[in-house]
Each structure stands twice: as C-alpha cells, then as structure tokens.
Amino acid sequence: MSEPVIRVEQLRKRYGSVEALRGVSFQVQEGEVFGLLGPNGAGKTTTVEILEGMRTADAGLAQVCGLDPRRGGAAFQRQIGAVLQHTALPDKLRVGEAVELFANLYGRRRNLDALLERLGLADKQRAFYDELSGGQRQRLALALALVHEPRVLFLDEPTAGLDPQVRREIYEIIEELRREGKTILLTTHYIEEAERLCDRVAIMDYGKLIALGTPAELRQRSANTTRIAVRLAQPIEDGRLRQLDGVVDCRPISDGYLLHSQRPPQTIVALVKELEALGNELQSLEISAPTLEDVFIELTGRSLRD
Amino acid sequence: MRTTWTLTKMRMRLALRNRAFLFFSLLMPLAFLFLYASLFAKGEPRAVGYLFPSVLALTVMGSFWGLSIQLVMFREHGILRRFRLTPVGPAALLASSILSNYVLTLPTVALEFVLVRAVYGVTTFGNLWGAWLFITLGIVTFAAFGLIVASLTNTMQETQVLNNAIWFLFLFFSGATLPLVFFPEWLQRLSMFLPATHLVVGLQFTLIGAVPVRSLGPEVVALVGGAALAFALSWKLFRWEPGEKISRSAKAWAAAVIIPFLLLGVWENALDARRIELQKIYRSLGERTSPLPEQR
Numbered sequence: 001m002s003e004p005v006i007r008v009e010q011l012r013k014r015y016g017s018v019e020a021l022r023g024v025s026f027q028v029q030e031g032e033v034f035g036l037l038g039p040n041g042a043g044k045t046t047t048v049e050i051l052e053g054m055r056t057a058d059a060g061l062a063q064v065c066g067l068d069p070r071r072g073g074a075a076f077q078r079q080i081g082a083v084l085q086h087t088a089l090p091d092k093l094r095v096g097e098a099v100e101l102f103a104n105l106y107g108r109r110r111n112l113d114a115l116l117e118r119l120g121l122a123d124k125q126r127a128f129y130d131e132l133s134g135g136q137r138q139r140l141a142l143a144l145a146l147v148h149e150p151r152v153l154f155l156d157e158p159t160a161g162l163d164p165q166v167r168r169e170i171y172e173i174i175e176e177l178r179r180e181g182k183t184i185l186l187t188t189h190y191i192e193e194a195e196r197l198c199d200r201v202a203i204m205d206y207g208k209l210i211a212l213g214t215p216a217e218l219r220q221r222s223a224n225t226t227r228i229a230v231r232l233a234q235p236i237e238d239g240r241l242r243q244l245d246g247v248v249d250c251r252p253i254s255d256g257y258l259l260h261s262q263r264p265p266q267t268i269v270a271l272v273k274e275l276e277a278l279g280n281e282l283q284s285l286e287i288s289a290p291t292l293e294d295v296f297i298e299l300t301g302r303s304l305r306d
Numbered sequence: 307m308r309t310t311w312t313l314t315k316m317r318m319r320l321a322l323r324n325r326a327f328l329f330f331s332l333l334m335p336l337a338f339l340f341l342y343a344s345l346f347a348k349g350e351p352r353a354v355g356y357l358f359p360s361v362l363a364l365t366v367m368g369s370f371w372g373l374s375i376q377l378v379m380f381r382e383h384g385i386l387r388r389f390r391l392t393p394v395g396p397a398a399l400l401a402s403s404i405l406s407n408y409v410l411t412l413p414t415v416a417l418e419f420v421l422v423r424a425v426y427g428v429t430t431f432g433n434l435w436g437a438w439l440f441i442t443l444g445i446v447t448f449a450a451f452g453l454i455v456a457s458l459t460n461t462m463q464e465t466q467v468l469n470n471a472i473w474f475l476f477l478f479f480s481g482a483t484l485p486l487v488f489f490p491e492w493l494q495r496l497s498m499f500l501p502a503t504h505l506v507v508g509l510q511f512t513l514i515g516a517v518p519v520r521s522l523g524p525e526v527v528a529l530v531g532g533a534a535l536a537f538a539l540s541w542k543l544f545r546w547e548p549g550e551k552i553s554r555s556a557k558a559w560a561a562a563v564i565i566p567f568l569l570l571g572v573w574e575n576a577l578d579a580r581r582i583e584l585q586k587i588y589r590s591l592g593e594r595t596s597p598l599p600e601q602r
Contacts, residue, residue, distance in 0.1 A: 054547075077392060077393045086384050087384040087387050087388045088384050089385060090316075090380070092323040093319075097316070097319070101312065101316050102392065105312060105392045105394055107308070107393075
C-alpha cells in the first residue's frame with residue numbers, strides 16, 4: 001500500500017477535565033472518502049481541527065501529506081482545503097470577491113468562473129454574503145476550499161442544519177469530487193451521508209474509534225440484527241418490548257417503536273402474544289436490513305440522535 | 307507583501323460599505339473642521355490656521371478606531387478562523403489594518419486642506435512635507451494603538467468601551483480639542499506624557515511654525531517608537547479564535563507600549579521647552595507681526 005495521505009496515531013486531546021480524544025488512530029489513502037461518524041461531542045471536530053493545524057494534540061501523531069500540520073506552514077496550507085464549522089465571511093463581501101480574495105491569498109489564478117458555475121453560484125457572483133441562504137453559504141465555503149486545488153479536503157459537518165433537499169445538492173458536489181479522485185475526510189452525524197458518500201467510515205464515540213470499515217463491512221457486523229418497526233393501537237412501555245425474546249434494543253420512534261432483534265421470528269411471536277395478553281393491537285410491522293444506525297446502536301447502546 | 311495588499315483591498319471595500327465607518331471617518335472630521343473654523347475661529351484666516359492642526363490631529367487620530375473594531379468583529383464571528391487555514395499570518399492581517407486606515411484617511415485629510423484654503427482663505431501651510439510626515443506617523447501610530455486594544459478585548463462592546471476611555475484622554479488632554487495653552491500648567495505638563503500631544507505639537511510646529519522635521523526629533527521618535535512597539539505587541543497578543551484567552555502577563559505586556567511616551571514625558575518636563583514654544587505660537591497670533599514662532 002502506498003504512503004497514506006492522512007495518518008493519525010494514538011491521538012489524545014484533553015480540554016480541562018474532559019478527554020476529547022482518547023487514543024484515535026486511522027489512515028486515509030489517496031483518493032479515498034473517509035467519514036468520521038458519531039454523535040455531537042464524540043471528538044470528530046477535534047480530530048479534524050488537529051489535522052488542519054488549528055489545534056495541538058496532547059499526544060500522538062497527526063500527519064497530512066507527510067507534513068506536521070502545526071509546522072507545515074504555507075506548504076501544508078496549500079495542500080489542504082477545508083469547510084469549517086462555526087465560521088463566517090464578512091457580511092458585505094460579495095461571492096465573486098470572496099472567491100477572488102482566497103485565490104489571491106493562495107497566489108492561484110484558476111478559472112474562478114468555472115468553479116462558481118460548477119458549485120451553482122454563477123448567478124450569485126454579485127450577492128453579498130449576508131444575502132445567501134444556508135445552502136448557498138455552504139456551497140461558497142466549498143468553493144473557497146477548492147480555490148487552490150488542494151490535495152486533501154476536510155469537510156466538518158458539511159450539511160449540518162441544512163434542509164434534506166439542500167443536503168442532497170451538497171452530496172452531489174461531494175460525489176463529483178470523489179469521482180475526480182480527491183482525498184476527503186468528512187465528519188457527520190447523518191447515517192445517510194456516511195453510507196452514501198464514504199468509501200470507509202470510522203464510528204466515533206466519547207473520543208474513541210469504536211468501529212472502522214466500509215459501510216458494507218460495518219453493516220455486516222450487524223448482519224445478525226434485524227430492525228423491526230411496529231405500530232400499536234395503544235402506547236406501551238418500551239421496557240416490556242425490550243424483554244421480548246431476541247430483542248437487543250427498543251426505542252420509541254415517531255409513530256411506534258423500533259426493535260432490534262437477533263431472532264426475528266421468535267421476537268414476532270413473543271410480541272403478538274404479549275400484545276394479546278395486554279389487550280393491545282398490532283397495526284403494522286415492518287422488517288428491514290440493518291443500517292449504520294443499527295451498527296451504532298449495537299456498539300453503543302444509544303442512537304446517534306440521543 | 308502581496309498578501310497584505312490583497313487583504314487591505316478587501317478591508318477598504320468592507321469599510322466603504324459600512325455607513326458607521328463613513329460617518330466617523332469622513333463626516334465627523336469635516337463637522338469638526340466647520341465647528342472649529344466657523345465657531346471658534348469665527349472664520350478669521352489666522353485663527354483658522356492656528357486651529358487647523360488640531361482638526362487634522364483629530365482626523366488622523368480617528369485611525370485609532372478605524373479598522374481595529376473590524377478585526378475584533380472578524381474574530382468574534384469566526385471569520386479569522388477561516389483565514390487561519392490560508393497562507394495568511396497575523397502580521398499581514400495587522401498590517402492590512404494600518405495600511406487600509408492610511409489609504410482611507412488621506413482623502414479626508416486632503417479634503418480638509420482644500421476646504422480650509424478655499425472656504426477660509428488659509429494660504430500658508432508652513433512646512434507641508436513635515437506636516438505630511440506627521441500625518442503619516444499619526445495615522446500609523448494610532449492605528450497600531452487600536453490594534454492593541456483589539457488584541458486585548460474579546461467582544462466589539464468591550465473594544466468600544468476601552469477605546470472610548472482612551473479616546474477621551476487623547477482628545478481632551480492633548481490639545482486636539484482645546485489648545486494646550488488654555489490649560490493650567492500642571493495639566494500642560496501632564497499632557498506631555500500623551501502620544502496624542504506629540505502629534506498635535508508636531509502638526510502645529512510644522513504647519514504654523516514651518517519648523518523643520520529635524521528640530522522635532524523627540525516627537526518623531528515617540529510616534530515611530532510607539533507604533534513599532536504597539537505593532538509588535540499586538541502581533542504577540544494576536545488571537546485567531548474567540549475562545550482563546552489571553553493571560554494576565556500578556557495584558558501586562560501590552561502596557562509596555564507607554565514606555566517611550568513615559569520617557570519622553572519626563573524628558574520634556576525636565577526641559578520644559580515645548581510648553582514655552584507652544585505659548586509663543588499662541589501669543590504670536592495676536593500680534594501684528596509674523597504669526598510664526600521663533601525657530602530654535
């Protein structure tokens with residue numbers, strides 16, 4: 001295997017009494033889209049910001065393109081592009097001006113019109129930053145990350161807070177970058193995003209990687225777990241459902257309950273009996289294959305949205 | 307250098323799109339000019355000429371506010387974070403503050419010269435090159451002072467409070483609002499410790515007295531030294547992120563910027579020459595003979 005583009009070994013970081021990273025290790029190969037999936041506070045942003053050179057790790061190794069992010073200087077900065085969380089541009093800066101500004105800061109003169117065209121911002125060139133919608137701002141952030149044609153892209157929650165429709169627009173852009181062979185590290189707490197965009201996914205929780213593999217490999221880990229979504233006539237304590245044969249997890253969902261079972265036939269029989277005994281009624285039942293969400297639940301006993 | 311200029315252009319653009327900035331950097335100085343010239347000097351050319359350096363000093367010192375607040379806003383809104391990923395260092399960002407202040411203040415200064423000549427008939431401007439030097443030094447030095455405040459404060463509100471406190475000190479005790487000669491002696495002596503006083507003195511001596519710059523060494527040294535120290539300290543204290551805190555010892559460091567002015571204040575007070583010369587300039591105003599003071 002060739003030299004990895006991103007190399008992280010035993011990374012540790014502490015904020016006061018909180019251990020944000022407790023020994024994180026992974027590698028990202030050239031042309032790979034690598035996802036860090038986990039709930040808020042899992043340590044995804046800390047990991048990415050160490051790799052971007054914005055934070056210093058307490059211990060461990062972080063390398064991007066063979067460079068130390070803290071010491072790489074301008075040579076390092078030219079290799080990476082990033083979409084940050086918690087950032088903004090000046091309100092009265094126009095889209096076209098922002099892209100030109102960043103190109104100048106990198107000393108690059110690529111075809112900026114084509115870049116804006118590609119990100120669907122061509123007709124927004126004259127718009128001020130404070131006139132842009134959330135999706136447009138995020139597309140502009142992507143444009144600024146790409147302006148110097150970096151080798152590695154860091155996308156920290158690139159679709160957080162966007163409508164599903166707008167989110168899909170961003171996915172299409174990322175998929176195009178993936179086809180071009182860009183190396184991308186992205187963080188997300190959306191299962192859909194990780195499954196759809198990433199070649200490999202690392203699941204993070206409380207500052208540790210708890211699983212790593214392709215989405216298919218990870219799902220395979222849960223192959224013996226099945227999702228059973230049920231709708232009942234009357235509400236029921238989820239404690240009762242949890243005690244059913246084969247059930248490893250149960251949680252309420254919008255219009256019923258989601259069970260994870262390792263022996264679906266037994267679980268269903270037990271469920272029907274239990275309902276009969278309680279005088280409750282089963283209105284619908286849906287069985288589906290596991291997703292990364294189920295993998296996460298199985299590994300942590302919690303849902304990503306908790 | 308190219309990076310600094312790129313940032314400077316952006317910051318000037320943003321400043322010109324900001325109504326508050328236009329108000330404070332263009333309208334306010336012009337309002338002061340008309341207030342001083344028409345009300346205090348009653349339009350009398352020699353009196354206008356005497357007060358003009360004070361108006362100029364006020365205009366120039368406006369750079370203290372100028373773009374330092376913009377920098378704090380950039381940090382507060384997470385805009386600096388974004389620049390941190392690009393090959394832009396703190397020095398370029400800080401220098402772009404000073405440079406854009408300079409380019410944006412010069413037109414106002416030029417306009418004031420034109421108005422004072424065209425409207426009030428002031429025709430002699432003494433040592434114009436010397437005055438230009440002090441205008442330049444003034445803008446740079448006070449912009450650098452603003453950067454220190456920007457480095458020390460965390461929010462725009464904090465910046466404004468601290469700026470106001472310092473600004474009042476500069477404004478009222480430097481001779482920029484009320485000429486120093488009207489002050490009691492102890493206050494005149496105290497004012498010799500203020501950077502703003504050196505700017506006002508420099509402008510008065512060059513413009514009214516046509517004094518060559520080489521006789522104003524202490525004033526030049528004070529302003530240049532103050533600017534260099536202020537720039538170095540604001541670089542040392544520079545923060546990219548709103549979450550980064552500065553230590554108490556760092557805050558103490560920032561106080562080092564007063565050292566050159568402290569030394570010069572002591573020296574001026576021991577010599578007590580400037581005070582007497584300023585009085586001469588003022589007295590000459592009332593005499594029929596040349597309004598110019600004796601050269602040293």
